[in-house]
Amino acid sequence: MSAIEALYIFDRFAPTPTIVLQHEWRSRSPTSPTSLLAHYNAHLAPRPALLYVPTTTPPTLLFSFEHNNLLLLSPATSEIEPLLVLEFLHRVVDVLEDYLGPPLIASKIEGSYDIVAQLLCEMADDGIPFTTEPNALRDLVLPPSLIGKLFGSVTGLPGNSLSSISGSTHTNAISTIPWRRANVKHTNNELYVDVIELITATIAPSGRPLSARANGTIAFTSKLSGVPDLLLTLQAPNSHKQKLGEKPNSILQYPVFHPCVRLSRWRDHPGELSFVPPDGKFVLASYEVNLLPSAKQQLQLPVTIDMKTAIGPDEDEFEVRVFVNTTSLTPAVGNGSSPAFGSRSGATRSPAFGGSSNVPVVEEVAITIPLPPAVKTLVATRCSRGEFHHEGREVLWKIPTTGSGAAPSSTATFRTGVQIRAMADDDDDDEEEDEVGEGEEKKDAGTRKASARKRRFKMAMPRCAIVNFSVKGWLASGVRVDSVKIVGGRGMGEGVKPYKGVKYITRAGGIEVRC
Template sequence: MSAIEALYIFDEHNATILEHIYRARPPPASVLLPLYLAHPSPRPSLIYLPNTHPPTLAYSILQDRLLFISPSSAESEPLLVLEFLHRVADALEDFLGSPLLASKIESSYDVVAQLLSEMCDGGLVSNTEPNALRDVVEAPSWMGKLLGGVGLPSSSPSLAPSTSTPFSLPRPNLPRPNSNTASPVPWRRANVRHTSNELYVDIVETLNITLAPSGIPLSALAFGTIAFTAKVSGVPDLILQLNAPGSIASTVSLPVFHPCVRLARWRERPGELSFVPPDGRFVLAGYEVDLLGGDSLPSFTTTTKQAPSLNLPAIAEVRTSLGPVGAEFEVRLKISPKFHSSPSATSGPSSFSRSSGLTSRSSTAFGAGGTSAHPNVDEVTINVPLPAGVRNITDLRASKGDTQYAPGDAAVEWRISGKDIAVLMASSHGGTIGALATLRGSVVGSEEDEEDVGQAGPAGFDSADKWEYDEEDGGGYQTATLEAEQPKGYQHERQIEQKNTKRVKMNKVLMPSSATISFSVKGWLASGVRVDSLLVDAKKSRGLGSGVTPYKGVKYLTVSSRGVEVRC
C-alpha cells in the first residue's frame, strides 16, 4: 500500500521552512535538497535519487514559488503522492490565504501541524476535503492572534489534549470537532447556514489549437472545467443537466468528477450530474473535447473545401519574406462578426431567464459584458516568436492596437483592446464581415551578416562575382569572368541583383515561423456544451426550508492563453 513518509517545504531561496515526518526514517531535508537541485532543470515531478541509503524517490511540486517534496524509500503510487502534495498546498492556501508565502507558514505552525495531521495519519492519506477540514481545524483570525499575543486563550484549538490551564480553557458552548455533530457527508461542513441561498455554475474552456500554413487545423482540443458555487443552507441534493450538439456522450471525453458526484447516475444517464455539493466554491467536473470530431483524420485532404473548419472568434494569417529583399513580414488578424456584442450587451449586465430557472450571468465571477445571446470578445493579443538571429525589428507598425518590442526581445507582442475591436467592427460595414487589422515589420539580422552581404572584392567588384584562376593565359593571376567586360551599368545591376538574392536567402532564416493568439470570449463555449437545468431534489435535501427557492445562475467563458497557434 502506498504511504507518505514525510513532507518538506522550502521557500524561494531553498531554505527549509517545514519538516513533517509521518513514518519510517526518510533522508532529512538538508540531505535531500542538494541531491534534488543537482538534477538539471527543468526537473520532473518524480526524481530517482540513488545516492541515498536506501535509494529514494523524490516527489515534488511548486506552488507560489514554494517547493513541496515528499521522499519515498519504497514503491508508491506516483499519482497518489503528487495529488496529496497538491491537496496540501490547496489546504494551506485555503486556511492561510492566497498567495501562499513562507512567512504565513512560519507564523501559523499550529494550524499547519493540525492540517498535516488530519490529512495524513501514520502515512495513510485520510481527510483532504476542505469542508471537512474546516470542521476539525479552525482558521486563524485577527482576534485570536490578538488574544494570544496578550496571553489570553484564542479561538484556535490546541494541538495538545485539553487541560485546565488558563491557556486552554474549555468551550462548553461550542461543539467539539469529534462530537456527533460532525457532518455525515465527508466533503460538506456541518450546520451550514446562509441568509441568501444561491447556486452558480461557471464553465470555463481552454483552447489548444494548431493550424497549418494553409489554415487547415492539425489539432483542436478544448479542456473544460465546471466550477460550482453552492451557498445553500442545510444539505441540498442537486441535479445538473448538461447537453451538447449531438449528445454529451459523443462530445465529452475523459471526464473527471469531484467525489460528491454519483458516478452510477452519470453512467446510466450521460450528462446528468447528481451530487451533494460542498459549501462554497469548488471544481465539480472536468472534461476534454476534440473540436474536430472523431472523423477528423480521414477529412484531411489537400483541398480546403473538404478540410475541417473551426468557428474561432479570432484567426490570424502570417505572411513572410515580403518586400524587395524579403525582410518584411505581415500578420493579418480577423475577428468573426458572430462575437461582436450589441451595444445593449456591452453597456451593462444583461441576463435572461430559462424555463429551468437558470439565469445567464454577465457580471458575476468574470466581470461585466458578454452573455450566451451576445458573446463578447475581450482584448486580443498576438505573440509572434522571433528566431535567435533577429537583432532588431524596424518600421514596426499596426493598423490598430499597441505593439510591444525592444531590440533583442524574443517575440513581438501585439495587443488590440476591446474598445479597438468595437471600433473596427463598427467601421466594417456594420460588423457584417468582422474586424480586420494588420501588423507589419522588417527584421534586421546580425552586423556580421550585413557586412558579408556588402563586402566588395578587388577592383570594385563584389565578392559575389565569379573569379577564375588561369595559369596559362593570365600568368597565374586571377581574372574576372566575361561579365566584367560588360558595360558598367549592366555590372551594377547585376551586383544589386546578386546582393538582393543573397539578402532574401539570409532574411528567410530570420522570418517568424508561427504566431499565437490569446483571447477570452464571455458567453460562448467552443465545444457547444451548455447547462439545460439545475434542480434541487426536495425529497433528498435536508435543512433547506420549505418554500425556499435558491437563485441559480450560469456563465460560460472560453479562454485562449496562447492556445491558438498559426504556423507559416
C-alpha cells in the same frame, strides 16, 4: 502499503535557500532537506515533477510541485504510486489556500504553523492520505479566523484550554458526508456555475486545422443551508439527435467527477449530474472535447490570423493580420425551458453575458511571435491597433477589443522589418562559386550578394504565431448548462428558492498558427 514519508516546503525567492516547513509522518528522512533541494536544483529547467536521485543512500524518488514562490518536495525511498503523491501535494496547496487565503506565501505558513501542522496530520494518517476535503477538515481543525475570535472573546484560559475547546466543539459536529461540513447555515442561499474551456489547437499554413481540443472545467459554488440534493443537467449541440440513439454527452471525453457525483445516475441518464455538494467552491467535473471529430469539421474561432513573411522590396519584412469576429459564434443560450439564471457581479447572465446582448465578448487578445536566433532587432515596426513589446526572441502584441473605438468584429495589422545579426561571408556561397566553373565567375557580384542576403532574411522570418484570447458567453464545444434544480435534501426549510447564476468562458491556451 507504501506511504508518503515527508513534506518540505521551501521559499524559492529567498536570497538563500530557506525551508519554510518540515514535516515527517513516519521517520526523519536519511537525506537532509537542503541536500534534496540541491539535487533538485542540479537538474536543468524545466524540471519534471518526479526526479530519480541515485546518489543518495538509499536512492530517492523526489516528487516536486511549484506554486507561486513556494517549492514543495516529497522524498520517497520505497516504491509508491506517483500519482498518489503528486495529487496529495496539489491537495495540500488547495487546503492551505482555503485556510490561509490566497495567494499562498511563505509568511502565511510561518505565521500559522500550528494550523498547518494540524492540517497535515489530519490529511495523512501515518503518511497514508486520509482526509483531504476542505469541508471535512473544517470540522476537525479550526480555521485561523475562528481561533482569533476565540482568543479575543475568552480570557484567562489555562494552557490546554484551547485544545480542549477545539475538541469539544467538533466532536459532536462531524459530518457523515466526507466532503461536506456539518451544520451548514447561510442567510442567502445561492448557486453559481462557471463553465470554463481552454482551447489548444494547431493551424497549418493553409488555414486548415491540424488538431483542436478543448479542456473544460465545471466550477461550482454552493451556498445552501442544510444538506441539499442537487441535479445539474448539461446539453450539447448534438442533443437534438437523441432520437437517433446519440447520447447528449457523446462529445464529452475523459470526464472526471468530484467524489460527490453519483456515477450510476450519469451512466443511466447521460448529461445529468446528481450530487450533494460541498459547501463553498469546488470543481464539480472536468472533461475534454475533440473540436475536430471528423476531417470535414470546421473549427470556429473568434480570433484568426493571416501571416505573410519575406515581403517588401528587400523581402526583409513580415506582416500579421488579426481578424476578430464574434458574429459567427453561437452564444451559450438556453432552450427556454430551463429556470432563469441570475446575473453574476454584473458580468454574466444565462442566456447572455451582461444580461442585455447575446453577442459573445472577446477580451485579452494577444499575439506572441517567436523570432529565430538570426534576428538582431526589428525596424520600422508599426501596428494599426494596440501595443507591442519586443523582448528577447519574441514579440508580444496586445490588441484591445473593449472601450472606445473597439468593435466586436474588426481587423488589426502588425508589420515590421527585421535586422539580422552580423555574419561573416557565406562560406557556402564561396564553395558554390568554386565548383561552378570559369563561366559562372563572371556573374554579377551584386546579384550574388543580393541573392545571399534574401536567403539570410528568409531564414530570419518567424515560423509561427501563438494566439491567446478569452471569450465571455461562448464555449468552443457548445456544451451548456440546461438547469440546476434542488431535488431533495434536509435542513433547508420549505419553499427555499436559491439565487442561481451561470457563466461561460472560453480561453485560448496557445493556438499555434504556422506560416
